[in-house]
Amino acid sequence: MIEVKNLTKRYGNQLAVNNLSFKVEKGQVLGFLGPNGAGKTTTMNIITGYISATEGTVMINGVDVFEEPEAVKKMIGYLPEFPPLYPEMTVREYLNFAADLKKVPKKERKEMVAKVMDSTMITQMADRLIKHLSKGYKQRVGLAQAILGYPELIILDEPTVGLDPKQIIEIRDLIKALSKNHTVILSSHIMQEVSAVCDMVMIIDKGKLILREKPENLSTRLGSTGGLRLSVKGNKEVIQTTLSRISRVDRIGIHEAVSEEILELTLHCSEKDDIREEVFYAMSEARTPILEMQSIRMSLEDIFLKVTGNSELIENGSIDNLAAGSMPELDSNAVVVGKNTDDTDKLEVDNNAGNL
Amino acid sequence: MLAIYKKELRSYFNSMIGYVFMALFLLIIGLYFFFQNFIYSSANFEYTLASITFLFVIFAPLLTMRLMAEENKQKTDQLLLTSPVTATSIVVGKLLAVFSLYSLIMLITCFYPLILSLYGTVPFASAYSSILAFTLMGGAYLAIGLFISALTDSQIVAAVISFVVFLLTILMDGIAGLLPTDNKSAVMIFTAILLVICIVIYRMMHNLTIAVGVGVISAAGLICAYLLKPTLFDGSVANVLGWLSIVKRFDNFYYGIFDVSGLVYYISIACLFAFLTVQVIKKKRWS
Numbered sequence: 001m002i003e004v005k006n007l008t009k010r011y012g013n014q015l016a017v018n019n020l021s022f023k024v025e026k027g028q029v030l031g032f033l034g035p036n037g038a039g040k041t042t043t044m045n046i047i048t049g050y051i052s053a054t055e056g057t058v059m060i061n062g063v064d065v066f067e068e069p070e071a072v073k074k075m076i077g078y079l080p081e082f083p084p085l086y087p088e089m090t091v092r093e094y095l096n097f098a099a100d101l102k103k104v105p106k107k108e109r110k111e112m113v114a115k116v117m118d119s120t121m122i123t124q125m126a127d128r129l130i131k132h133l134s135k136g137y138k139q140r141v142g143l144a145q146a147i148l149g150y151p152e153l154i155i156l157d158e159p160t161v162g163l164d165p166k167q168i169i170e171i172r173d174l175i176k177a178l179s180k181n182h183t184v185i186l187s188s189h190i191m192q193e194v195s196a197v198c199d200m201v202m203i204i205d206k207g208k209l210i211l212r213e214k215p216e217n218l219s220t221r222l223g224s225t226g227g228l229r230l231s232v233k234g235n236k237e238v239i240q241t242t243l244s245r246i247s248r249v250d251r252i253g254i255h256e257a258v259s260e261e262i263l264e265l266t267l268h269c270s271e272k273d274d275i276r277e278e279v280f281y282a283m284s285e286a287r288t289p290i291l292e293m294q295s296i297r298m299s300l301e302d303i304f305l306k307v308t309g310n311s312e313l314i315e316n317g318s319i320d321n322l323a324a325g326s327m328p329e330l331d332s333n334a335v336v337v338g339k340n341t342d343d344t345d346k347l348e349v350d351n352n353a354g355n356l
Numbered sequence: 357m358l359a360i361y362k363k364e365l366r367s368y369f370n371s372m373i374g375y376v377f378m379a380l381f382l383l384i385i386g387l388y389f390f391f392q393n394f395i396y397s398s399a400n401f402e403y404t405l406a407s408i409t410f411l412f413v414i415f416a417p418l419l420t421m422r423l424m425a426e427e428n429k430q431k432t433d434q435l436l437l438t439s440p441v442t443a444t445s446i447v448v449g450k451l452l453a454v455f456s457l458y459s460l461i462m463l464i465t466c467f468y469p470l471i472l473s474l475y476g477t478v479p480f481a482s483a484y485s486s487i488l489a490f491t492l493m494g495g496a497y498l499a500i501g502l503f504i505s506a507l508t509d510s511q512i513v514a515a516v517i518s519f520v521v522f523l524l525t526i527l528m529d530g531i532a533g534l535l536p537t538d539n540k541s542a543v544m545i546f547t548a549i550l551l552v553i554c555i556v557i558y559r560m561m562h563n564l565t566i567a568v569g570v571g572v573i574s575a576a577g578l579i580c581a582y583l584l585k586p587t588l589f590d591g592s593v594a595n596v597l598g599w600l601s602i603v604k605r606f607d608n609f610y611y612g613i614f615d616v617s618g619l620v621y622y623i624s625i626a627c628l629f630a631f632l633t634v635q636v637i638k639k640k641r642w643s
Binding site for chain 1 (some may be wrong): 358359360362363366367370371430431432433434435436437438439440441442640641642
């Protein structure tokens with residue numbers, strides 16, 4: 001369906017996209033993941049023909065974007081980073097105009113606009129001026145515009161920015177529904193989003209493709225960090241000496257105490273070892289009860305940071321601190337959907353809440 | 357193209373600017389019509405039109421400033437440029453929309469000579485040919501305004517630059533009369549203009565070799581021409597500047613001459629700037 005070859009985009013001396021090549025099959029949902037300024041938006045702008053590439057080609061269904069832009073643009077629906085809306089139009093006027101631009105036949109236009117508004121849940125806003133809509137509604141109007149005409153390829157640049165948790169789930173469901181008949185490329189810097197809806201994840205950093213993997217394989221491929229997170233009640237020194245006697249524990253990290261009696265710590269060990277039982281018996285012998293025990297699995301955030309070369313953040317545990325101080329977990333459970341529900345590592349949940 | 361045409365035309369009447377523009381334009385034409393034709397009892401409607409050419413300086417920027425600048429600012433150009441429409445049809449759609457609005461006014465002015473004819477004989481041929489010329493002159497101004505609007509993403513900047521440029525086209529004749537007519541200073545003036553053009557090229561393309569290359573080659577051509585045939589430059593500054601004076605082309609219609617070259621000139625200016633606008637939009641892809 002899409003074939004991108006050696007795509008390079010240079011702004012002066014700055015390299016925005018660096019020799020990017022990938023393929024997307026029909027019906028696939030591809031997620032672009034990367035920090036801000038990684039080149040996600042630039043790549044999407046090039047695929048949609050909004051800007052040109054310095055080098056490289058983009059073929060969609062065998063048609064070159066640079067040679068036959070009009071033919072390619074017909075196959076693409078695009079939601080840019082900032083939804084391209086006319087504030088002085090009503091939602092319906094705007095969508096009618098967009099349908100007209102996309103050369104939807106006049107007979108089908110009314111029905112299609114109604115259908116699209118229905119699927120993006122903006123029907124009740126149809127006759128409001130766009131300038132009076134909230135950010136979330138504007139985003140959805142932009143999304144409605146992108147899926148108008150049901151193009152084969154739908155490209156969404158951060159589609160869930162500015163939406164509340166309920167809307168995020170709805171939009172994700174919509175994307176999943178769309179993926180049955182369409183090829184979708186979406187970008188995000190939110191891991192859950194990508195792992196929830198995508199068949200394939202591409203991590204991009206500084207314009208370079210760093211990793212391309214199915215979301216479920218990501219953590220197995222990169223391996224786990226190995227280790228346990230514990231919360232133990234008892235005397236600090238007793239616990240420390242008991243644990244240090246376990247030979248398979250490489251290193252003990254002690255977090256700030258929650259209270260005087262309860263100690264939170266991280267045990268590092270080699271990846272394949274399962275030291276949970278040993279720790280349990282050691283602690284019970286020392287009569288220091290374990291209140292919580294959790295094996296550390298690599299979350300998407302960790303993988304992301306690891307592959308984008310910020311792994312020292314994980315080592316220092318600064319993510320944990322960040323997560324610990326973040327938002328209450330009230331809504332965040334609602335956000336973790338799909339494949340990820342079994343994986344609700346505290347870290348992920350909290351980070352997710354922070355991203356809202 | 358039709359989609360953009362309809363959208364632009366609708367937005368003029370959604371935002372009042374269309375009504376305000378039409379009301380003011382018609383009011384001023386009406387006032388001049390009243391004074392020129394009734395108070396001074398003249399039967400020539402072309403006199404009225406000739407005395408209101410300054411209106412373009414004020415009103416054309418108001419109509420054209422938002423055409424492209426607003427799209428650039430709201431990033432809605434992204435919608436247009438990623439839709440299956442060509443840059444040409446975007447520009448033509450927009451230009452036609454603003455031109456339609458303006459033609460509507462000119463259509464109304466078509467009644468004025470008829471009103472006059474109630475009181476005596478009116479030279480209809482010269483009156484209507486001047487209305488035609490005035491309409492096309494407006495088209496030329498609107499195309500220039502559209503081009504300027506495409507260069508920026510601020511409506512205010514677009515309006516101010518258009519205002520200055522339109523003012524220059526009106527004052528051009530006067531300026532040309534003040535400049536020396538001998539061939540030596542003509543070459544100097546052309547060299548200065550060349551320098552400005554090279555700086556503009558460099559600013560737009562960020563390529564020193566091309567800018568200097570264009571400058572050196574043109575300067576060499578200029579000097580060669582001067583050395584071979586200095587008389588070529590006699591009075592040339594006034595001629596060249598006269599070429600840029602859009603309003604001057606209307607003089608023949610004022611005298612009752614149906615000047616086809618003038619009409620062709622207006623249409624060419626409109627097409628040239630429409631073409632340049634397309635290039636500006638296309639160039640944005642490559643920046």
